[in-house]
Amino acid sequence: MGIKSFQGARRQQANTADTTPFKVSDYMSTDLITFSPDQSIESVIETLIKNKISGGPVVNDKDELVGIISEGDCIKQISESRYYNMPMQDKTIEKHMATNVETIDGNMNIFDAANKFLQAKRRRFPIVEHGKLVGLISQKDILKAAMELKGQNWWK
Template sequence: MAIKSFQGKRDTSQGKEDAQILVSDYMTKKLITFKAEDTLDHVIEQLITHKISGGPVVNDKNDLIGIISETDCIKHISESKYYNMPSDVNNTVGMYMATGVDTIDKNTNIFDAAFKFISSHRRRFPVVENGKLIGQISQTDVLKAAISVKGNTWNS
């Protein structure tokens, strides 16, 4: 007489992934945004006041048109303030912002987002839906998600 199995009935849920953690679960939805016509002095004040390192630039329809960062503002400082030149009214966000911005989809798995951060050396990605800015995911948001997963599924 042959032995059928010592393992008992198999759990059919083994091997199935738990619900995915998505970018939309951790992205920031209330953002400090800028317009292309804003002055860089205004941007610098906002970055310092809100303790942020950059922000998305949108038009009147909330379409993402660029990103302005501390680095972009430092370029402005090095080009004018360093040489004690007066602030030019034409020193606008539109002149210094980065265009052609990399974005990320709200339905991206948070760990795929982490890989995108590693491979791109970016600190943040705007989240866009149908061309409209709906949020932003940062490296800190990915870390928060990782801590959440550790608390729920990993052994401490």
């Protein structure tokens, strides 16, 4: 209910990017672990485990977003390689990553972003500016922002 009252107050503000309160770009991660399309599935799995992450963006040599690879994508390859008795060492992620990647605008406020997470059932959204990957917002980032802002009117 508090979110509704916040959205009502927000609608009265100017709709310019610079005045958007609590922007995604203020809470997104910019120090990203990225992958390349020609990277092996095995090396991606090692990176996911080592860094305790569940997936990440795939970029080309120009830092343009070309896909997302997830634990689920890797698990599917493990399962299929065993089923078909085929080694995984030579397989790259290019054919196994999600390429229809939904992005989010860095100027969107985190409350609208939270709603987008609920609707899309995604764990993370990349942020792209001028064709280049500039950040990533995760569900955890939204939670951190909410805790940081809990003194605001919307939390009461």
